[in-house]
Amino acid sequence: MDMSAARERLVVIGGDAAGMSAASQARRLKGPDELEIVAFERGHFTSYSACGIPYWVGGDVSAPEELIARTPEEHRARDIDLRMRTEVTEIDVAGGRVRARDVDSGAESWTSYDKLVIATGARPIRPDMPGADAPGVHGVQTLDDGQALLDSLARTRGRRAVVVGAGYIGVEMAEALINRGYEVTAVNRGSEPMSTLDPDMGRLVHEAMEGLGITMVNNTQVTKVLTGEDGRVRAVATQDAEYPADVVVLGIGVRPETTLAVAAGLPLGAHHGLLTDLAMRVRGHENIWAGGDCVEVLDLVSGQERHIALGTHANKHGQVIGTNIGGGYATFPGVVGTAVSKVCDLEIARTGLREKDARRAGLQFEAVTIESTSRAGYYPNASLMTVKMLAERRTGRLLGVQIVGREGAGKRVDIAAVALTACMTVEQMTTLDLGYAPPFSPVWDPVLVAARKASRAVQQRP
Amino acid sequence: MDMSAARERLVVIGGDAAGMSAASQARRLKGPDELEIVAFERGHFTSYSACGIPYWVGGDVSAPEELIARTPEEHRARDIDLRMRTEVTEIDVAGGRVRARDVDSGAESWTSYDKLVIATGARPIRPDMPGADAPGVHGVQTLDDGQALLDSLARTRGRRAVVVGAGYIGVEMAEALINRGYEVTAVNRGSEPMSTLDPDMGRLVHEAMEGLGITMVNNTQVTKVLTGEDGRVRAVATQDAEYPADVVVLGIGVRPETTLAVAAGLPLGAHHGLLTDLAMRVRGHENIWAGGDCVEVLDLVSGQERHIALGTHANKHGQVIGTNIGGGYATFPGVVGTAVSKVCDLEIARTGLREKDARRAGLQFEAVTIESTSRAGYYPNASLMTVKMLAERRTGRLLGVQIVGREGAGKRVDIAAVALTACMTVEQMTTLDLGYAPPFSPVWDPVLVAARKASRAVQQRP
Known part of the structure; x- marks a missing residue:
């Protein structure tokens, strides 16, 4: 029996988070006898944390190697045919092949695929x-x-x-x-x-x-x-x-790197990112997947497509793509727009819609802002934080939260991220059973204080 | 027109979190012309944070006054007739009155009520x-x-x-x-x-x-x-x-202080706490409410009643009771059993069911444990945390999460607390849009890593 006839080839364009997560997950589910995996990366590195670069530049991280989650050698050890410094220059969708160029020698060649993953990332504006x-x-x-x-x-x-x-x-x-x-x-x-x-x-x-x-x-x-x-x-x-x-x-900022996709006639959205279905398949293309910074994602709160370049989404996309290519089933339902950052000891977080997003989506809402503390007021190092919350009129549905404060402010946004995903109302949120102890929170967590105020605002203007 | 005929009297037994929150919220909604409020407290203090006592003893909090959210004088300034060092010794349900004793003089007298709030707290075992x-x-x-x-x-x-x-x-x-x-x-x-x-x-x-x-x-x-x-x-x-x-x-530990309630023939649950409806009314009693450490609460995960002595619940109960007495409408739907604590720099958190709770509730489940870090591994002060997650067989519904780690571990349990409230499955949790940046989380938040493992465990044993 000729097993090689059943062996499929997966080609991955882009060796960072989305591409290599997809490759790794597909490999986990299908061995080299079933699936050949070829990955092209035009740069010197694979699977690295671009989000970590500011901390390397700032001196918090000592060497770029620390930002690399998996080296080319580690990928190759898992039977991924990784071709570094090799740039894909064309996707031939009808022919099921990609043309790649060795960056150093300039030599070009075609590689055919049964399944293709586009993970070309974003380019800085x-x-x-x-x-x-x-x-x-x-x-x-x-x-x-x-x-x-x-x-x-x-x-x-x-x-x-x-x-x-x-x-x-x-x-x-x-x-x-x-x-x-x-x-x-x-x-x-x-x-x-x-x-x-x-x-x-x-x-x-x-x-x-x-x-x-x-x-x-x-x-x-x-x-x-x-x-x-x-x-x-x-x-x-x-x-x-x-x-x-x-x-x-x-x-x-950045925008999706979709030069190849445009040339190949693949569908782009209003933000110039590739459009996929929930399984991360490029719309209308049974055997092409895309993920990471080159795609648009569904915003579950506004119901509209957005472009968000963020490593955590890229990793999830890769995981979903790899599972589907590996014969499993997974979907990426969308995002609620969570982001967290800091500048020195100031923590900045947001999720869901801003006022202008809500208006653009045609939503009427109430917006409230409260100030509270990260810990019980009497506990050492309790610091002030400001929480802004948006809730839809009539339904009271949570629309968005923004938090600015010191230690303990940033990740509190996760409470709202989960509540948004679950389509909770701000009234429902007022009784959430959040962790309380004096070193961790006031007896009413700041997010609950905001939910109470938002709930009253919604009730007052039904 | 005689307005005083319409004036009702609210009697509150217990001057700490639940009782005084109820009194304050009722007062916010109804002025003294409509509602007279009499509150009895047998001790020297009102509205204080018992949860803060260990930090006062440990030296993190310098004086007991810091643990007091509102003094008797502050309550009185808001037209609450607060009687300190006065212990209620009997509830006469049929007669609609309570008997109270001045702790110092021993003098006793009866006070009639139209509405009664029982907030007698817990007593240490x-x-x-x-x-x-x-x-x-x-x-x-x-x-x-x-x-x-x-x-x-x-x-x-x-x-x-x-x-x-x-x-x-x-x-x-x-x-x-x-x-x-x-x-x-x-x-x-x-x-x-x-x-x-x-x-x-x-x-x-x-x-x-x-x-x-x-x-x-x-x-x-x-x-x-x-x-x-x-x-x-x-x-x-x-x-x-x-x-x-x-x-x-x-x-x-503590148990509900329900001596008065028992003597008055009010309904108690299996854990010796008062039983209420979702509006915090004592079951079968239209004009008696109860909240705080003396009541049992519904565990939304197991569907069973529990006793949990925790200031954050007491405050919410008081808020709900005061809203209802004040002519508004509010409910306390129940808890998911979230708790967070620390011993020096070790943070300890839990929500939902432990293995033995799940078994007792008749649930079959998978339990998984993972280790991850609080921040990106390369970021300074990233510390290990262990996350255990329980998910129901077949449905994949999240049943509980336990976290032990250092800085940043404890409040991560809130993610699971909201997910439990929303009855999410662990599969749904794998794509939660949680805040990610290297100083705040690895690219896969530890809770997501646990959800992925739990999701695989559930799929493998359907």
């Missing part, structure tokens, strides 16, 4: 302005970017850093540079930092950043990078002003 | 053994108890303490005494400390306590308190051994 490519201007998307930034910092005697953007990457890089002893200016297009929060909550982040010595410039856009005689960055210019800079970090 | 009342043997139920213990510690030169019991109070008091520089021995009837956990998880607490220098003696029972010539405790004796003690703290 680079501002289209003069000087954006000057030495001393850095993105922080890949480990190579992180190393280049660290080398640049080592070469520069000046201590002035400008961070462009004040979202997650921006505030984390501001922290990293503060930790390295830099004078940091953050230049931000929005009215407040952390545009993933409502501006009233972003204001708290703004104040805390200034308290940390970070100069926060809002409502402005960098128009130009100015360079010195050596060609290296010396300042950034906005419409109104110039900010001297020995180093510039770009943290203005 | 005192072991029935010789010497249990000797000087140097202390409970820690009330602020007076805490002061007596502190006075006793100040009087004693010896540094050997024995804690009887190793549940929440026991481990918290062990921590308090370690913090005060005592040599602590904990004597425990069960096979491991923290019998609210399964023994395999209690074992982790045991090891950590020993690591802190606490001598842990399990599977044994104190039979006698031995006293010296001065009449003061000098040791405790078990069946097998004697443990020298300059001070003994009893932390062997």
